[in-house]
Amino acid sequence: MRLYEHEGKTLLADHGVAVPxxxxxxxxxxxxxxxxxxxxxxxxxxxxRGLIKSAPDRAACGREAxxxxxxxxxxxxxxxxxxxxRLDVARELYLAVLADxxxxxxxxxxxxxxxxxxxxxxxxxxxxxxxxxxxxxRPFAGRYLASRLGCGGDLAGQLTGVxxxxxxxFAEAEAELVEVNPLVVTRDGRLVAADAKVVxxxxxxxxxxxxxxxxxxxxxxxxxxxxxxxxxVEMEGSIAIIVSGAGLMxxxxxxxxxxxxxxxxxxxxGGAVFQDPARLEQVVREVLRLRPSAVLVNAFFQLASCxxxxxxxxxxxxxxxxxxxxxxxxxxxxxxEARAVLEPLGLPLREDLEDACREVLARGRGA
Amino acid sequence: MGILIGAHDxxxxxxxxxxxxxxxxxxxxxxxxxxxxGATPGKGGQRVAGLxxxxxxxxxxxxxxxxxxxxxxxxxxTRDACLEAIDxxxxxxxxxxxxxxxxxxxxxxxxARGRGTLVLGPNSAGCVTPGAANLSDLNDANLRPGRIGxxxxxxxxxxxxxxxxxxxxxxxxxxxxxxGDPLIATHFADVLPLFDADxxxxxxxxxxxxxxxxxxxxxxxxxxxxxPVVAYxxxxxAPAGKRMGHAGAIIERGQEAAAVKIEAFRExxxxxxxxxxxxxxxxxxxx
Numbered sequence: 001m002r003l004y005e006h007e008g009k010t011l012l013a014d015h016g017v018a019v020p021x022x023x024x025x026x027x028x029x030x031x032x033x034x035x036x037x038x039x040x041x042x043x044x045x046x047x048x049r050g051l052i053k054s055a056p057d058r059a060a061c062g063r064e065a066x067x068x069x070x071x072x073x074x075x076x077x078x079x080x081x082x083x084x085x086r087l088d089v090a091r092e093l094y095l096a097v098l099a100d101x102x103x104x105x106x107x108x109x110x111x112x113x114x115x116x117x118x119x120x121x122x123x124x125x126x127x128x129x130x131x132x133x134x135x136x137x138r139p140f141a142g143r144y145l146a147s148r149l150g151c152g153g154d155l156a157g158q159l160t161g162v163x164x165x166x167x168x169x170f171a172e173a174e175a176e177l178v179e180v181n182p183l184v185v186t187r188d189g190r191l192v193a194a195d196a197k198v199v200x201x202x203x204x205x206x207x208x209x210x211x212x213x214x215x216x217x218x219x220x221x222x223x224x225x226x227x228x229x230x231x232x233v234e235m236e237g238s239i240a241i242i243v244s245g246a247g248l249m250x251x252x253x254x255x256x257x258x259x260x261x262x263x264x265x266x267x268x269x270g271g272a273v274f275q276d277p278a279r280l281e282q283v284v285r286e287v288l289r290l291r292p293s294a295v296l297v298n299a300f301f302q303l304a305s306c307x308x309x310x311x312x313x314x315x316x317x318x319x320x321x322x323x324x325x326x327x328x329x330x331x332x333x334x335x336x337e338a339r340a341v342l343e344p345l346g347l348p349l350r351e352d353l354e355d356a357c358r359e360v361l362a363r364g365r366g367a
Numbered sequence: 368m369g370i371l372i373g374a375h376d377x378x379x380x381x382x383x384x385x386x387x388x389x390x391x392x393x394x395x396x397x398x399x400x401x402x403x404x405g406a407t408p409g410k411g412g413q414r415v416a417g418l419x420x421x422x423x424x425x426x427x428x429x430x431x432x433x434x435x436x437x438x439x440x441x442x443x444x445t446r447d448a449c450l451e452a453i454d455x456x457x458x459x460x461x462x463x464x465x466x467x468x469x470x471x472x473x474x475x476x477x478x479a480r481g482r483g484t485l486v487l488g489p490n491s492a493g494c495v496t497p498g499a500a501n502l503s504d505l506n507d508a509n510l511r512p513g514r515i516g517x518x519x520x521x522x523x524x525x526x527x528x529x530x531x532x533x534x535x536x537x538x539x540x541x542x543x544x545x546x547g548d549p550l551i552a553t554h555f556a557d558v559l560p561l562f563d564a565d566x567x568x569x570x571x572x573x574x575x576x577x578x579x580x581x582x583x584x585x586x587x588x589x590x591x592x593x594x595p596v597v598a599y600x601x602x603x604x605a606p607a608g609k610r611m612g613h614a615g616a617i618i619e620r621g622q623e624a625a626a627v628k629i630e631a632f633r634e635x636x637x638x639x640x641x642x643x644x645x646x647x648x649x650x651x652x653x654x
Contacts, residue, residue: 099469101550101579104476133473174470204468246547247521250602251643257604258642300526302506354644
């Protein structure tokens with residue numbers, strides 16, 4: 001789950017990182033202007049999208065806030081407007097902690113060339129510091145970062161504190177990413193987090209009951225699939241595939257693409273195959289409602305039963321009264337029982353994957 | 368012989384008293400995997416499928432010489448179960464549980480590295496040396512003992528590849544499933560050298576996917592190997608930005624696209640199958 005900037009800044013402040021004085025509009029931060037008026041959206045690159053404005057006083061903030069609240073970023077409505085004191089910037093740094101899949105450990109990313117996209121920072125200017133999660137980010141790591149970032153004197157001590165705070169937020173909130181860009185050095189020598197991008201690990205949500213899940217944007221096919229406990233991907237093509245597992249789903253998509261097919265949707269049944277046929281039936285019905293030109297059901301089971309999936313398909317066909325061509329390829333336990341369920345519906349059971357792919361491509365073209 | 372798991376191992380199941388643990392134990396017994404017992408905190412003294420249940424892993428190590436564990440407990444308990452297995456000195460640990468919190472997995476990885484335990488997963492289908500020991504959810508009936516090593520990100524796709532091998536009369540030395548969670552403990556590059564050193568393996572199949580950069584590290588290792596490697600990268604047809612089932616399978620930056628990985632493999636002398644159905648024939652041709 002992504003946090004809005006103001007939520008991320010609250011998290012950082014809770015971990016001792018200095019953030020600008022700010023308030024959600026129509027509230028105003030203490031102190032005189034000028035102010036920065038910032039649209040709260042989850043999309044990035046707000047500056048370039050015109051979603052961050054300057055305003056000298058409260059009246060101007062109000063005008064900018066009204067305009068921002070009517071805007072969208074890639075279709076995402078502006079959730080709120082956050083008003084902050086404008087910082088007097090001397091330098092802009094970049095500091096982030098993320099879960100590094102390759103190193104299998106937390107990784108601090110930092111550069112003295114903050115403010116811009118970190119991907120555009122030349123490799124030699126980018127500091128990568130892996131952190132042992134069993135040790136945490138120790139003061140020596142903060143001193144190393146300060147020295148590499150050219151922060152001496154009082155700033156070195158501040159940077160060590162900020163690094164510990166950002167890491168603390170990352171570890172305690174169980175984040176995938178905590179990114180501060182820019183981390184501003186003000187003209188009066190303070191280190192202030194001018195932005196905050198935080199992505200939390202959804203798999204850890206059970207340990208953070210205070211965290212309220214944000215209702216997923218939209219109620220489309222993919223969200224309805226998620227509610228049924230499967231992964232659904234909606235695309236622009238015509239053929240739909242329902243597959244037992246993510247790897248096999250991608251491989252099936254590749255086979256169909258090689259045959260000239262384009263996908264309307266792909267479903268990874270995952271653990272749902274061990275659940276009841278009623279849920280499988282719902283999944284198949286969701287797919288049929290997308291009106292694909294043809295559907296391929298492809299499962300290779302080790303432990304789950306083919307019969308369960310066959311019953312789900314049969315139930316969905318009856319419930320939707322669908323004429324959509326369906327090709328069913330099943331391997332594994334319970335094939336005879338699955339055949340007994342499907343053949344009365346005129347659905348022969350296929351065993352060979354390539355044959356099944358060829359057939360669904362042909363049926364999808366109306367052959 | 369194979370790698371990671373064999374007839375000489377003494378296997379335990381953590382979470383043996385749960386539904387998944389019990390059926391896995393029964394299956395292991397039926398197909399002669401050397402399982403000696405299981406662990407579930409608070410259930411010590413019970414028996415499951417005739418096997419003794421202990422409160423702690425260290426007790427099974429002390430009393431029955433356990434060397435490998437299959438962990439199937441809820442995500443909230445997975446970190447402690449896995450750290451316990453590592454601390455008790457087990458050699459190979461499969462984390463079958465999926466959707467393990469990211470920070471738990473990173474702690475598991477750090478601990479396993481320090482202790483020299485090889486952890487597969489989270490969300491790993493496990494590893495199996497056919498005919499010797501099965502520390503996975505793969506059906507023994509679908510496996511054939513043989514000399515092809517398989518290391519794969521995905522469980523279900525592995526079944527398909529094994530099926531293709533069987534049809535060509537090619538058995539498997541060891542099948543290793545790395546796991547579908549976004550951050551996993553063991554990567555292709557860790558497993559490939561084990562296969563290269565294994566006297567019972569003649570060729571290796573690597574089944575990767577879009578997302579992440581583990582295949583690029585694997586290509587660098589494959590370049591140094593003496594045995595032929597055949598690779599397949601699933602999801603080359605996936606549109607950018609779409610998460611394709613596995614939490615890790617999403618193309619966000621250039622390095623993670625299938626084309627980059629395929630090119631890296633080709634440059635390293637790895638034969639690349641365009642489609643999963645081409646994997647087994649390519650292996651046969653490389654022997």
